[in-house]
Amino acid sequence: MIRNSIFLLGLIVSMVFAVSCQPEKKAEDKKTGDTVIQRKLANYAEVKLSADLNSLSSQQIKLFSHLIKAADAIDDIYWMQAYGDKNALLNSIEDPDMKKYAKINYGPWDRLDGFKPFTEDFPPRPLGIGFFPTDINQEEFFQLNNDEKYSAFTNLTRDANGNLKVVPFNVAYSTQLQLASDHLKEAANLAESDDFKQYLLQRAKDLTSDNFTESDKLWLELNNNQLDFIAGPIVNTEDQLIWTKYSYGAFILLRDNECTNNVSKYASLLPFLQQNLPVDDKLKAESVSSKANLSIYNVLYNSGYCNAGNKLIGLNLPVGLQKASDAKRVYFKNVMQAKFNKILNPISGLVIDEQQRKHVNFESFFLNTIFFELTSGIDITNTINGNGDVKDALKGHYNVINELKNDVLRMYLLNQVHDMRQTEGIDMLDNYVTYMADVFRSIRFGVTDAQGVANMIRFYYFQEHEAFKYHKNTGTYKINDYKMEKAIESLAKMVLEIQGNGDYAAADKLIKDKGYIRNELLQDLYRIQRAKIPKDLTYDQGEKVIIAEK
Template sequence: FTASDYAWLDMKTNGLDLIIGPIENYEDKLFNARTSYEAYVLIKDKEWSKRLAKYVKLLPDLQKNLPVAAKYKTETPGTDSELNAYDVVYYAGDCNAGSKTIAVNLPNDEKIQQEKGTRRSQLKNAMQAKFDKILVPISKELIDAEQQKYIKFDAFFANVMFHEVAHGLGIKKTITGKGFVRAALKEQYSWLEEGKADVLGLYMVTALLKKGELQGDIKEYYTTFMAGILRSVRFGISEAHGKANMQCFNYFKEKGAFERTAKGTYKVNFDKFATAMNDLSAFIITLQGNGDKNAVEKAQKTMAIIPTELQSDLDRLTRKNIPVDVVFEQGVDVLGMK
């Protein structure tokens, strides 16, 4: 599959894209090593993709300014990477089982990532569906009434997009001689890497807004991120993204980045949000760079848990019949080919 990964990255002008093969290792709870087969059929949105292309060139500068000790940010992210937007027309296998993917950053092979970069694919129509059917209804129920005006699709799109881009930032090889972070952390790798992408994605949004490379109000991005945590954690904490979300929720809560009001809604404290984001970024990258599996296990046990109060709030969403995820109508039936 290595040769096909290189060849896939070399395809730049195609309007139709196909992702197929044994790709993600989330299902392997033992060593995070065995991958599952999946396939996507994607149609490239060339206009949106053009708008996104500039961000990849900014990666080396963002890497240099990461809020962590210098020894953890000496690697240079590949700038041959692509950032594209697509409409997805078909899901099969692992990506269609359980939660539906809305963005992918591939290939996963660290050697290819360092030599050639990655392609970050944003699945725009799937994002829009989750925003309209799930994120907005959740926000109306659980986000402070005064802050609901900050829930925006463009902020949701950017938060998800920069989550994927952020997988390319930080550290791939330990500084303690334990090899690649993925190999050193084994089954603890995936959830911590997803947590890194969550907070570094937000760090990128914050930095790009300050540079004038991104438009909008930081309050929109932070409030939509908060609503995004409440959306994603409903998938449960047995899965990597759920654990990552709960680490972020509990860490941000501890730092006063948000508060739960007497009305049972969540209100973002914008100044403290940025501080918590930087602190958690440093915490995660340090754990990864040290390759300290025991410390990561401890972090998971203490932080990747759903507090009782939050669970009762999530139960309110279920009673309101707000779906956990979208289900796709696809295939020969929809195409009228049966």
């Protein structure tokens, strides 16, 4: 029944837009079109991701070359999933700026604008994109007697007679997957670590079988390799028809061992920190692990979904685990640094009180981000009053409340760690001011998802509790660190109690009262837009860049 409902919802929208993805007759005011596209391109700051490659041997550089070729094969798969015929699309676009924007978006749909077509030459984006025929209807989908249609690793296509058929990913993308597999085998022969070699060989095998269990296990156990490689299914959010099919992506990464070790020590404090939460002991009963499989990397190269639109600063892998705690959390320090330099720091120059701008720094941004992820390990999964599972009790509000919990609790825990003198050289005012500035970076993407709504709730809650003061004459915000600390504690308490009691009514009121952007804040967002501060990044990357760095 759930599957039927999900499909029907997607289909209703999809049928409205069920038209060919090939260009329509061109009808464009070139001058206006160029201006719009140039403005859209300005939303992305081009950066060359830097990393210290001095530790890599000449053999590892050769290995890197094979990993790039494998990642490029994955990139070709993602083009097929996200649009279709890459070359046909790019050859149909004459304007160089528009072509560049199509490459950034892996298609003619703007990822920073709700996947709207960025030129009238193309129709709206089909909800099933490359995973389903654009003309699919509900009746024939459910009449298809093949349960593999629900699989995360299959496409639906039509045979010569127009009937639906299920095609496994390893068949649909066999040429590209075999190419990636061959290069991984070549890379494995150059690996200096036996563990990494075995992982690459197993991944090469798994890519051609759609069964990633064995290579996932080996990857989770990797801890000492300098280079790392992630390739395969990454997310299922691109399939907006039945929210099941996975998109492919790839990362080539360089591990930052020193930073990983520094961050891991905070995870060991989680059980102690849980016992100091500002709530009743009943809400502290669930166990918390002191071991977080967490690694800090610098990105050397990415492709496919990992390179499309706004860039990831981290993710949890492998996909499809029963428990999130079993995953490895990977974070990309040089991507965070680039976003701080190109986006967050310039924003702070507009919206943060001039005297407090010195408190906005990358170290605080990095630590705030890491603690957000560590906080996800402190969960309340069952209510304490007989309302059952928290997720069931909060229904459609669960994701927002959980994001809000992670968002505010990270600062509460960070303050506790600071009081324990475990954050050498850290001034909590730095973290508070940077935390405030980051609201403006995040909400530029809107409040269409749980994280965006959670951002607005904490912003207006802090405003009500005078954690910051807005100066209309300068359009800037000044943090009151004492009131900020108290507001963080009280909001953390409120959110944890909403979860623990499964209080849907309280969650509903909080979201309705504060989960949207008010007019005064919109004016600040317009100022940021007029200042032409980018929203995200695009990369200058490739083997030539790495060799130059070396």
